[in-house]
Amino acid sequence: MPIQIIIEKCTGCSLCVKACPFDAIRVMDKKAVIDLNKCNLCGACVPACKFKAVLLEKPQNTAVPCAEELKSYKGIWVFIEQKKGKVQPVAYELLGKAQELARSLNCQVSGVFIGHGLQDQLDELIWHGADNIYLVEAPELANFQDEPYTNVIVELIRKYKPEIFLCGATAIGRSLISRVAIQIKTGLTADCTALDIDPERKILLQTRPAFGGNIMATIISPNYRPQMATVRHKVMQPMQPDKHRKGKIIRESFDPALYASRTRLLDIIEEVESLINLAEADIIVSGGRGMGGPENFKLLEELAHVLDAAVGSSRAAVDAGWMPYSHQVGQTGRTVAPKIYIACGISGQIQHLVGMQSSKIIIAINKDPDAPIFKVATYGIVGDLFQIVPALTKKFKEVLRK
Amino acid sequence: MNIIVCIKQVPETTEVRINPETNTLIREGVKSIINPFDMYAIEEAVRLKEKFGGKVSVLTMGPPQAEAALREAISMGADEGVLVCDRAFAGSDTWATSYTLSGAIRKLGAFDLILCGKQASDGDTAQVGPGISAHLDIPQVTYVKKIEEVKEKSMRVERMLEEGYEVIETPLPAVLTVVKEINEPRIPSLKGMMRAKQAKITFLTQKELALDPQQLGLAGSPTQVVKIFTPPQRTGGEMLKGEIPEIAEKLAELLRSEIP
Numbered sequence: 001m002p003i004q005i006i007i008e009k010c011t012g013c014s015l016c017v018k019a020c021p022f023d024a025i026r027v028m029d030k031k032a033v034i035d036l037n038k039c040n041l042c043g044a045c046v047p048a049c050k051f052k053a054v055l056l057e058k059p060q061n062t063a064v065p066c067a068e069e070l071k072s073y074k075g076i077w078v079f080i081e082q083k084k085g086k087v088q089p090v091a092y093e094l095l096g097k098a099q100e101l102a103r104s105l106n107c108q109v110s111g112v113f114i115g116h117g118l119q120d121q122l123d124e125l126i127w128h129g130a131d132n133i134y135l136v137e138a139p140e141l142a143n144f145q146d147e148p149y150t151n152v153i154v155e156l157i158r159k160y161k162p163e164i165f166l167c168g169a170t171a172i173g174r175s176l177i178s179r180v181a182i183q184i185k186t187g188l189t190a191d192c193t194a195l196d197i198d199p200e201r202k203i204l205l206q207t208r209p210a211f212g213g214n215i216m217a218t219i220i221s222p223n224y225r226p227q228m229a230t231v232r233h234k235v236m237q238p239m240q241p242d243k244h245r246k247g248k249i250i251r252e253s254f255d256p257a258l259y260a261s262r263t264r265l266l267d268i269i270e271e272v273e274s275l276i277n278l279a280e281a282d283i284i285v286s287g288g289r290g291m292g293g294p295e296n297f298k299l300l301e302e303l304a305h306v307l308d309a310a311v312g313s314s315r316a317a318v319d320a321g322w323m324p325y326s327h328q329v330g331q332t333g334r335t336v337a338p339k340i341y342i343a344c345g346i347s348g349q350i351q352h353l354v355g356m357q358s359s360k361i362i363i364a365i366n367k368d369p370d371a372p373i374f375k376v377a378t379y380g381i382v383g384d385l386f387q388i389v390p391a392l393t394k395k396f397k398e399v400l401r402k
Numbered sequence: 403m404n405i406i407v408c409i410k411q412v413p414e415t416t417e418v419r420i421n422p423e424t425n426t427l428i429r430e431g432v433k434s435i436i437n438p439f440d441m442y443a444i445e446e447a448v449r450l451k452e453k454f455g456g457k458v459s460v461l462t463m464g465p466p467q468a469e470a471a472l473r474e475a476i477s478m479g480a481d482e483g484v485l486v487c488d489r490a491f492a493g494s495d496t497w498a499t500s501y502t503l504s505g506a507i508r509k510l511g512a513f514d515l516i517l518c519g520k521q522a523s524d525g526d527t528a529q530v531g532p533g534i535s536a537h538l539d540i541p542q543v544t545y546v547k548k549i550e551e552v553k554e555k556s557m558r559v560e561r562m563l564e565e566g567y568e569v570i571e572t573p574l575p576a577v578l579t580v581v582k583e584i585n586e587p588r589i590p591s592l593k594g595m596m597r598a599k600q601a602k603i604t605f606l607t608q609k610e611l612a613l614d615p616q617q618l619g620l621a622g623s624p625t626q627v628v629k630i631f632t633p634p635q636r637t638g639g640e641m642l643k644g645e646i647p648e649i650a651e652k653l654a655e656l657l658r659s660e661i662p
Contacts, residue, residue: 047539146532146542171563175544178532182500187624190496190527209633211413211524218629262541263572266558270566277564282661307657325547325583326562331523332438332582339660357636361660363653378639379656381649388646395650396657 005032009053015255019048019158047183050257072161073225076102079153079167079177080113080125080133084268085142087121089280090168090233095129097195097236098166101204104197107163110134114152116142126247129239134160136252140259143268144172150179151258157184159252162226164204166195169230170279181228187221188228193235193358203227213335213354233279234337271326276310278327283340286312286329286356287322290345290366290385294322299386300344303393306400312336312356314346330355344385348373365389403456403552404513405447407480408503408534409440411464411471412524436471439519441478442580445587446549447517448479454552457481459510463491463502469603477590477598484510488607493620496525500533501622505613506606507538515557516577520545528579535577543570547583 012030024035025045032053034045045054076098081088091111098109110132111125116139125133136152153176157165165180167173169191181188194207198220204227207218221227278284285304287297297311304311313323315330329336331351341359346352348364348371356362357376364377365385374380381388414433436444447458460475462468463486472483486506494502507516516535521528528544535542547567548560561568562581572578590598608618616622642649 146544150536171545171561174528175532175542178496178529179536179542181529181624182497182533182536185497185624188496188529189625190525190529205628210526214632216631216633217627218631219625220628221624222626224624263543263570263576265568265570267569268563268566269569279564307661325581328582340657361656362636374641375638376636379653380638380641382641383646388649391646391650392653395647395654399654399658 003034003036003054003056005034006053006055007031009051011051011053013050013255015048015050015257016045016054018155019045070223070225073163075107075110075132075160075162076105076164076166077110077112077134077157077162077226078130079165079173080111080130081144081168081170081172082113082115082118082121083144083172085115085117085121087125088168088170089238090170090173090231091125092128092238093234093236094166094168094231095125096239097231098164099129099239101164101195101197104199105163105202108132110162112136112153112156114141114149122247122249124241126245127241127243129245130247132248132250134250134252136254138253138256138259140256140261143265144176145261145263145265146175146179147261147263148259149176150183152252152254153180154183155254155258156252157226165226165228167228167230169232173230177228177230184226186224186226186228187219188230189219189221190230192229192231195229195231195236204229209358213357232335232337271324276304276308278310278312278329278334278336281310281336281338283307283309283342284312284329284336284338284356284359285309285342285344286314286346287317287344288314288346288352289316289320290347291317291322292345296386297323299389299393303342303389303396306393306396309340309342310338312341314349314352343373343377344389346373347371348376403450403454403515405450405456405458405515405517406507406510406513407440407443407447407458407460407475408516408518408530409444409460409462409471409475410437410519410522410524410530411435411462411468412437412522434467434470436474437519437522437524439521439523439580439582441519441587442582442584443517443519444475444478444480445585446580447515448588449585450515450549450552451479451481456514459484459513461486461503461506461510463487463494463499463506472603473598473601474590476601477594478588479594483601483603484606485603486606486611488609490608490615490618493623494618495623495625496527496529496533497624498618498622500530500537501617502611502613503530504534504537505611507534509606509611514574516540516575518577518579520579520581531577531579538575538577541572541576542578543572543576544579546578546580549578549584 078094080091108131111130189206196205312329313327318328337358343364361378364373458480460480518531545562547562551558
């Protein structure tokens with residue numbers, strides 16, 4: 001027998017019953033019983049069992065689900081990332097994109113909102129494009145933790161079967177969704193910058209940069225559902241909020257065992273100097289080796305303050321100890337795509353360029369007219385940044401009346 | 403403390419081009435290196451071993467030439483190298499890769515910690531680390547910038563987020579993916595390089611691992627690449643010349659039009 005329940009270990013908790021996509025398991029006399037006529041040995045029940053009571057011998061055929069099975073997956077879901085109960089901007093961007101995709105598929109858009117005390121933001125999500133919100137609230141879920149959030153999402157996906165699942169390519173999103181995709185056994189494409197629906201096959205075309213943005217790849221997961229993707233910040237547009245939109249709230253709660261986390265969050269420390277999040281900033285003022293020393297970053301901070309901008313840095317300035325690593329833009333740091341990127345005293349090594357070349361406008365200030373940064377700059381200024389930057393700060397202050 | 407470091411061999415530069423006729427990557431003439439993020443994982447493993455004793459095993463999946471990456475890791479202080487290498491694994495996406503690596507890890511025996519770089523510089527997915535921990539059903543902490551404290555059966559670490567960091571305690575065994583801030587990788591010593599030259603590399607094939615063939619390589623990969631193309635290259639724009647006040651005026655105008 002390829003699959004069996006180890007009777008001594010089974011507690012009859014019925015977690016496997018819920019996990020089974022084929023309705024093949026029943027609990028009888030407090031023990032799980034598998035109907036082998038219905039079971040297709042997919043193995044979904046194996047990790048679902050907390051007591052290791054399901055024994056699946058090397059599955060011979062976990063092959064691709066049939067077309068009928070795929071068709072039963074409907075709707076587009078968006079993971080609504082929240083920190084301290086506050087919805088992160090990338091969630092609104094994804095709802096906007098999901099609405100656009102939903103028009104091609106003629107389906108609904110749902111948000112998956114996990115946390116505690118989230119009530120006051122439900123309207124806002126609906127106004128921004130959520131037709132349904134799957135709301136899972138519990139004190140244990142207040143802050144993100146990989147395991148409980150994974151458990152909840154896996155349960156929701158097995159129960160409601162969405163066709164597409166989108167998530168921000170944030171630190172939390174990339175960590176969480178990778179784990180979910182493994183458990184569900186489905187395809188996941190990281191860090192997408194474009195999403196479309198193939199007009200004939202009605203599948204999700206996921207386009208992402210690879211090799212530091214030198215190559216773009218379009219990826220599909222035709223035989224698995226949901227089709228999962230993480231999407232970069234600031235790439236998609238949120239829709240104009242419509243206060244007349246109506247949506248449905250679907251509250252779900254699960255066995256508290258699913259909310260348990262082996263890792264324990266002890267503290268969350270916000271770093272004052274990076275209060276304006278690089279990934280979410282509309283404008284970034286960045287400095288490199290040409291800044292000459294840590295004290296000169298004050299000039300950039302002043303300019304950034306006037307513009308409500310974040311301060312970035314090249315690797316050279318981080319390695320020299322002038323700026324903390326959390327500010328580093330580039331291959332070994334963060335990838336950013338603000339509306340305006342002002343590069344001061346940055347020569348423009350390829351490792352830096354791959355982290356910022358998708359910015360809409362790049363302004364480069366450098367004293368070396370041959371600096372490679374000018375090859376990607378929308379506007380280049382050859383000159384002394386110690387004169388130019390303070391002049392810009394002064395001028396912008398006048399213009400913006402700050 | 404027994405530590406397994408998962409690494410990947412990647413092309414050295416990020417200036418990879420595609421052949422427009424065959425639509426494949428031009429890898430010729432491009433040197434292969436250890437993924438830069440994995441260097442921090444190797445270094446951290448060696449530091450933990452130096453402090454607490456134990457063994458560092460370096461694991462990679464790839465073609466036979468990935469052996470060079472394992473030897474380099476050994477020159478930095480790792481004890482042994484394991485290369486998972488078989489045609490059956492070719493074409494693996496992140497699902498199949500993490501499945502195969504977790505199969506190899508089970509084969510390697512008891513371990514306390516798995517370290518990975520936060521992502522590889524070629525694919526940039528950051529999925530294989532969490533994927534391994536999901537397959538092995540052990541905890542994960544991603545984007546670790548510091549290991550604060552190591553206890554018998556647990557560890558306290560700092561995990562980098564967009565606007566600060568979290569302090570997390572995880573039981574062991576666990577998977578950690580690390581960022582650059584965690585350390586500065588050492589330059590291999592002469593002695594280390596000699597040792598690396600002589601070290602025996604263990605090859606694991608599908609025959610030894612006996613994994614589910616349906617979950618391997620192309621067949622086991624849910625994602626398929628349908629198109630690869632080069633994005634339009636950014637070209638240099640306008641050089642602003644003239645006196646500084648003029649330039650400032652021009653940029654202020656731009657600002658007004660861009661940021662309403």
